[in-house]
Amino acid sequence: xxxxxxxxxxxxxxxxxxxxxxxxxxxxxxxxxxxxxxxxxxxxxxxxxxxxxxxxxxxxxxxxxxxxxxxxxxxxxxxxxxxxxxxxxxxxxxxxxxxxxxxxxxxxxxxxxxxxxxxxxxxxxxxxxxxxxxxxxxxxxxxxxxxxxxxxxxxxxxxxxxxxxxxxxxxxxxxxxxxxxxxxxxxxxxxxxxxxxxxxxxxxxxxxxxxxxxxxxxxxxxxxxxxxxxxxxxxxxxxxxxxxxxxxxxxxxxxxxxxxxxxxxxxxxxxxxxxxxxxxxxxxxxxxxxxxxxxxxxxxxxxxxxxxxxxxxxxxxxxxxxxxxxxxxxxxxxxxxxxxxxxxxxxxxxxxxxxxxxxxxxxxxx
Amino acid sequence: xxxxxxxxxxxxxxxxxxxxxxxxxxxxxxxxxxxxxxxxxxxxxxxxxxxxxxxxxxxxxxxxxxxxxxxxxxxxxxxxxxxxxxxxxxxxxxxxxxxxxxxxxxxxxxxxxxxxxxxxxxxxxxxxxxxxxxxxxxxxxxxxxxxxxxxxxxxxxxxxxxxxxxxxxxxxxxxxxxxxxxxxxxxxxxxxxxxxxxxxxxxxxxxxxxxxxxxxxxxxxxxxxxxxxxxxxxxxxxxxxxxxxxxxxxxxxxxxxxxxxxxxxxxxxxxxxxxxxxxxxxxxxxxxxxxxxxxxxxxxxxxxxxxxxxxxxxxxxxxxxxxxxxxxxxxxxxxxxxxxxxxxxxxxxxxxxxxxxxxxxxxxxxxxxxxxxxxxxxxxxxxxxxxxxxxxxxxxxxxxxxxxx
Numbered sequence: 001x002x003x004x005x006x007x008x009x010x011x012x013x014x015x016x017x018x019x020x021x022x023x024x025x026x027x028x029x030x031x032x033x034x035x036x037x038x039x040x041x042x043x044x045x046x047x048x049x050x051x052x053x054x055x056x057x058x059x060x061x062x063x064x065x066x067x068x069x070x071x072x073x074x075x076x077x078x079x080x081x082x083x084x085x086x087x088x089x090x091x092x093x094x095x096x097x098x099x100x101x102x103x104x105x106x107x108x109x110x111x112x113x114x115x116x117x118x119x120x121x122x123x124x125x126x127x128x129x130x131x132x133x134x135x136x137x138x139x140x141x142x143x144x145x146x147x148x149x150x151x152x153x154x155x156x157x158x159x160x161x162x163x164x165x166x167x168x169x170x171x172x173x174x175x176x177x178x179x180x181x182x183x184x185x186x187x188x189x190x191x192x193x194x195x196x197x198x199x200x201x202x203x204x205x206x207x208x209x210x211x212x213x214x215x216x217x218x219x220x221x222x223x224x225x226x227x228x229x230x231x232x233x234x235x236x237x238x239x240x241x242x243x244x245x246x247x248x249x250x251x252x253x254x255x256x257x258x259x260x261x262x263x264x265x266x267x268x269x270x271x272x273x274x275x276x277x278x279x280x281x282x283x284x285x286x287x288x289x290x291x292x293x294x295x296x297x298x299x300x301x302x303x304x305x306x307x308x309x310x311x312x313x314x315x316x317x318x319x320x321x322x323x324x325x326x327x328x329x330x331x332x333x334x335x336x337x338x339x340x341x342x343x344x345x346x347x348x349x350x351x352x353x354x355x356x357x358x359x360x361x362x363x364x365x366x
Numbered sequence: 367x368x369x370x371x372x373x374x375x376x377x378x379x380x381x382x383x384x385x386x387x388x389x390x391x392x393x394x395x396x397x398x399x400x401x402x403x404x405x406x407x408x409x410x411x412x413x414x415x416x417x418x419x420x421x422x423x424x425x426x427x428x429x430x431x432x433x434x435x436x437x438x439x440x441x442x443x444x445x446x447x448x449x450x451x452x453x454x455x456x457x458x459x460x461x462x463x464x465x466x467x468x469x470x471x472x473x474x475x476x477x478x479x480x481x482x483x484x485x486x487x488x489x490x491x492x493x494x495x496x497x498x499x500x501x502x503x504x505x506x507x508x509x510x511x512x513x514x515x516x517x518x519x520x521x522x523x524x525x526x527x528x529x530x531x532x533x534x535x536x537x538x539x540x541x542x543x544x545x546x547x548x549x550x551x552x553x554x555x556x557x558x559x560x561x562x563x564x565x566x567x568x569x570x571x572x573x574x575x576x577x578x579x580x581x582x583x584x585x586x587x588x589x590x591x592x593x594x595x596x597x598x599x600x601x602x603x604x605x606x607x608x609x610x611x612x613x614x615x616x617x618x619x620x621x622x623x624x625x626x627x628x629x630x631x632x633x634x635x636x637x638x639x640x641x642x643x644x645x646x647x648x649x650x651x652x653x654x655x656x657x658x659x660x661x662x663x664x665x666x667x668x669x670x671x672x673x674x675x676x677x678x679x680x681x682x683x684x685x686x687x688x689x690x691x692x693x694x695x696x697x698x699x700x701x702x703x704x705x706x707x708x709x710x711x712x713x714x715x716x717x718x719x720x721x722x723x724x725x726x727x728x729x730x731x732x733x734x735x736x737x738x739x740x741x742x743x744x745x746x747x748x749x750x751x752x753x754x755x756x757x758x759x760x761x762x763x764x765x766x767x768x769x770x771x
Contacts, residue, residue: 001368001369001370001371001372001375001668001671001672001675002367002368002370002672002675002676003367003368003369003665003668003669003671003672004367004669004672004673004676005367006367069367242751242752242753245753246752246753246754253757254754256747256753256754257753257754257755257756257757259740259743259744259756262743262744262747262748262751262753263740263743263744263747265747265751265753266742266743266744266746266747266750266751267743269686269746269747269750269751270686270689270690270746273662273666273686274658274659274662274663274666274686274690275662276666277662277663277665277666277668277669278658278661278662278665280367280665280669281661281665283367284367284368284369287367288367288368298654299654299657299658299661299662302654302658303658303662306658348647348651351650351651351654351655352647352650352651352654354653354654354657355630355650355653355654358626358630358653358657359630359644362627362630
């Protein structure tokens with residue numbers, strides 16, 4: 001049995017952590033929050049130089065041809081460092097092209113996304129609809145019509161994967177954002193670091209990208225990717241809180257000596273370990289293109305959202321009053337937990353998908 | 367990343383599987399009716415002897431003490447294959463899992479030669495005499511007294527929660543030999559003959575109604591000094607050997623215990639106010655929660671196995687297993703029984719609901735056994751996360767002078 005990340009992925013993780021702990025982190029996130037820029041362009045240039053957007057792009061298209069393991073550790077480190085760069089959004093478009101893109105679509109877009117010349121975003125959100133519900137957005141004869149909001153990194157992106165209604169259910173379209181018929185406006189969200197946009201399409205040029213089934217697969221792979229991001233964000237929040245519990249004192253003791261405090265930290269660890277195990281399973285199913293992907297990805301998403309929400313909430317609680325101030329870093333994790341939870345369908349949506357996957361498996365076994 | 371054995375592991379697994387198929391044929395299905403205790407003991411002894419003679423006992427133990435000198439991975443592969451059947455194994459879990467490693471780590475060569483081979487073959491059954499009515503989580507507070515008398519020690523006191531004490535030939539017992547030393551420093555460990563005069567075993571009836579444990583009373587029981595394990599006053603250190611092995615033994619979900627699949631089965635047959643139970647959002651969320659917990663523990667254990675397989679010592683991941691599994695068992699069982707309204711309360715022998723009722727009763731004990739939920743959270747917080755220990759009022763005080771704060 002080898003239920004572990006590859007050595008290459010571990011090496012990449014170490015390098016990414018070292019790089020981002022110097023270049024990103026809460027102070028950089030605060031600068032992004034206080035500024036007006038849609039993303040940190042300087043940091044993004046350095047991230048592109050590291051070759052990370054190229055990770056999953058095949059060598060034939062100018063990429064590195066790396067596996068799911070490497071994509072997952074990059075997501076984890078972006079999550080840990082809160083780096084205000086559109087890496088995961090760009091990786092989402094790359095993954096959609098890998099799953100569903102025609103030869104021509106891949107050739108047109110993958111080299112640009114790998115080199116940083118193009119930046120991607122995933123535009124699926126419409127009001128209270130889940131990723132599986134029929135969108136109002138339509139693609140008819142190459143003309144895209146509809147409104148998507150909020151779209152993470154939509155202000156930075158030059159190309160979007162947009163979900164549209166088809167007779168078979170929601171499916172994807174590929175829409176360049178710089179042509180006529182596209183209006184990009186800032187959309188305010190709870191996350192003040194990862195900026196979002198409202199994308200309005202009024203007969204904009206776009207082309208279909210794969211089938212309704214492809215969107216299911218892409219959403220599952222991205223559920224795994226965001227699960228790893230959530231692991232990283234939760235780990236950073238936990239480490240910050242742990243350090244505080246070891247240093248802060250009350251009633252003559254370090255607060256970390258009190259069971260009410262240490263048991264909360266133990267629960268953060270427990271939830272984090274369960275989430276990591278499921279995220280690893282999801283990573284395996286993605287990399288192996290295994291039939292268990294639906295089940296594993298759903299579980300990874302649910303477990304990671306549980307871990308992140310608990311950790312972000314209790315991080316504020318254990319810091320006490322100081323944790324509730326604008327100046328403290330707790331808010332970044334608390335807000336990012338909301339962003340990740342809203343980025344790809346809720347916990348309830350994915351819990352239901354998990355049970356549906358189990359039902360299908362049971363039916364197949366019977 | 368893959369879930370397959372290495373070629374060497376696969377070869378060993380195939381060998382084990384073939385042996386089990388050839389030798390455990392009568393245990394491939396659950397017993398038609400539950401065994402009585404006598405039959406359980408007899409079958410356990412027969413199976414243990416078979417395993418022993420085929421070289422499948424003490425897999426990870428040194429060859430000098432009769433073990434096979436293999437890796438933990440071999441033990442895990444054997445356990446996995448064995449647990450596909452319904453062979454009786456529980457009788458030796460504590461003796462071979464915890465007591466005998468303590469005996470061969472701390473016993474004299476004569477003691478090892480006398481006791482270890484017979485224990486390995488299952489001819490003699492062992493129990494562990496640690497907990498007392500006043501000393502559960504706080505084991506170092508035990509009061510069972512051992513006083514030196516010539517070449518012997520004379521033991522008086524009471525132990526509790528001793529599995530299979532009434533069927534055991536020997537036990538390891540931790541006693542207090544110095545009441546004026548601080549609590550951790552006045553302890554000494556012995557091997558005790560459970561048939562010796564003055565040893566009295568009484569079954570405890572649990573709240574579930576069944577009796578899986580005993581209390582054991584010692585009245586002037588004589589133990590020769592040659593049966594001491596470790597130095598006088600070193601009993602705490604010796605008991606840590608045992609407890610380290612306990613943590614490896616008490617792990618995931620009990621074999622064949624109900625899980626998320628059972629909840630799905632139960633829900634399938636129930637029509638609620640708002641439609642079929644399996645369509646109800648709260649039911650689906652609970653199935654998902656149970657899956658996340660149980661499969662999460664299983665996958666976490668696979669991570670530990672992978673580390674083992676590469677020759678590394680598993681990290682602290684393992685410590686989360688019981689704390690997750692026991693509470694999940696309790697929560698899921700209560701949820702399923704609620705869902706079944708009246709039939710969740712009524713006892714229907716042989717039904718899924720009856721298994722869930724049993725699981726609900728047992729879960730309350732599992733949350734305490736082998737480290738309570740609270741102690742395990744302390745262990746995670748202190749050993750894994752490096753938080754400071756609880757403030758203790760009694761650590762450096764002579765045991766006889768301790769006053770609770």
